[in-house]
Amino acid sequence: AQSVTQPDIHITVSEGASLELRCNYSYGATPYLFWYVQSPGQGLQLLLKYFSGDTLVQGIKGFEAEFKRSQSSFNLRKPSVHWSDAAEYFCAVGARNAGNMLTFGGGTRLMVKP
Amino acid sequence: EAGVTQFPSHSVIEKGQTVTLRCDPISGHDNLYWYRRVMGKEIKFLLHFVKESKQDESGMPNNRFLAERTGGTYSTLKVQPAELEDSGVYFCASSQAPRNYQPQHFGDGTRLSIL
Numbered sequence: 001a002q003s004v005t006q007p008d009i010h011i012t013v014s015e016g017a018s019l020e021l022r023c024n025y026s027y028g029a030t031p032y033l034f035w036y037v038q039s040p041g042q043g044l045q046l047l048l049k050y051f052s053g054d055t056l057v058q059g060i061k062g063f064e065a066e067f068k069r070s071q072s073s074f075n076l077r078k079p080s081v082h083w084s085d086a087a088e089y090f091c092a093v094g095a096r097n098a099g100n101m102l103t104f105g106g107g108t109r110l111m112v113k114p
Numbered sequence: 115e116a117g118v119t120q121f122p123s124h125s126v127i128e129k130g131q132t133v134t135l136r137c138d139p140i141s142g143h144d145n146l147y148w149y150r151r152v153m154g155k156e157i158k159f160l161l162h163f164v165k166e167s168k169q170d171e172s173g174m175p176n177n178r179f180l181a182e183r184t185g186g187t188y189s190t191l192k193v194q195p196a197e198l199e200d201s202g203v204y205f206c207a208s209s210q211a212p213r214n215y216q217p218q219h220f221g222d223g224t225r226l227s228i229l
Contacts, residue, residue: 004156032215034217036220041222042222043118043120043205043220043221043222043223044157044205044207044220045220046217046218046219046220049217051215090157094215096215100145100162100209100215100216100218101147101159101162101170101173102147102149102157102159102207102218103159104149104156104157104158105156106155106156107156107157
């Protein structure tokens with residue numbers, strides 16, 4: 001069975017600082033990988049996805065993530081954080097079968113200091 | 115295009131009552147998923163419809179939960195009778211029929227509180 005671990009429950013960064021959110025997964029083959037963001041009072045918005053090919057993927061809002069098979073990781077990065085990035089971030093893995101259900105990590109809540 | 119719509123946004127009911135949650139997927143999306151996040155826990159898969167058929171309901175917690183998708187359009191998730199542990203946020207997601215993998219688009223969720 002697949003699983004996803006987000007080691008950091010909370011992270012606080014200063015506005016303008018760089019950000020890296022960690023994600024480790026367990027899956028028997030090459031997975032589909034996703035990062036979603038949930039801003040207060042809103043639903044889950046897809047930031048970016050990895051299916052195959054280039055291991056560095058670009059997403060919306062200036063985010064990127066890098067798939068590292070050897071480390072079973074898919075960390076999310078942003079070079080300069082904005083106050084509006086304060087939200088909860090979820091890493092997810094999708095099974096490569098007909099169902100394609102998502103397995104989520106526990107989420108990382110990002111706070112941004114002025 | 116309109117996104118995934120969930121109704122109601124919040125529901126507060128007493129233990130033992132019945133509640134029905136509704137999800138309207140993006141038009142043309144054959145796949146519809148229900149997920150749940152209980153406080154402090156991960157978002158967990160409940161079930162998956164392809165059109166009107168249940169493809170996978172392995173995540174449904176027990177027989178107090180009943181999901182339907184009549185005509186392959188909107189879906190309902192009924193909890194009867196509701197228990198305290200059913201409190202949480204219920205998310206619906208939809209995706210197109212996969213030729214290649216299609217990402218899931220989520221609604222804003224229904225926050226369910228059982229008193």
